[in-house]
Amino acid sequence: MNGKRPYLWRAVNDEGGILEILVQSHRNKRAALKLLRKLLKKHGSVPDTVVTDKLPSYGAAVRELNLSNFHGLGGKKNNRAGADR
Template sequence: MWLYFRFPLSFREVEELMLECGVVVSYETVRRWCLKFGQAYGHSLRRRRPQPGDKWHLDEVFIKINGVQKYLWRAVDADGMVLDILVQNRRDKAAARRFFRRLLKTTQTVPRVIDKLRSNGAAHREVMPSVEHRSHKGLNNRAENSHPPTRQRERAMKGFRSPGSAQRFLSAFSGVSPHFRPGRHRMTAARYRFEMTIRFTIFNQITGACGLPAVA
């Protein structure tokens, strides 16, 4: 299952790769596994992450679902780790308030500073009045830089079919994919291999695949 969430592959391509490794599994089985376990695995990986930093970056982008424009809300910490992601129909005070409340409940912490769009100030004052709000050009680049992997998967999947399926996939994707992206450009090859070994071990512990290849 990690193949599907880590790389821009279709279910059929995962089936083909598994067959080359000598594992016979249908693409429909892979799809059912992702639907059933993806979000749970993503949440488990998030819980194992270090406490997020006290500076959060928020952003939202347009996405098309069956030709209808929706909004993808995202929050990341100062290290670029995704704190939460939410698909919504609107980009207004009510939508911002819902996302802020969900974000605080998910992280169980309150930031010191948030960088976000000026238009969400009313919701910020209502939900997090004690948190410093910074809003000017360039501050939320960290959040914007986390969108490309999602866009890449959106293109590979030829778009999302419904808001519900988009939310389910992105909840799992934002938990699993970053787990296998430790920032290779900042590590030596030996350090990177060591770090990936640790991360595969953690993933196998979560999926119950200890002692087996990391192909949950």
């Protein structure tokens, strides 16, 4: 798009339903914060767990929002097709 590569940020729930989609030009802490704040504001509560891939910007954003206790990393946890149901 206009010579820049867009990045798709997508949040899904544990059942595979899409909660939020955000298209941004960066994959950094600021972009991750924007997505997480938008999700928290929209749903109005702190989730039981936040599972992300190993992108460092997710970890930085989760730490800034004091959600580190709820953060789980990668593996098959964030793979809807590979997750045990």
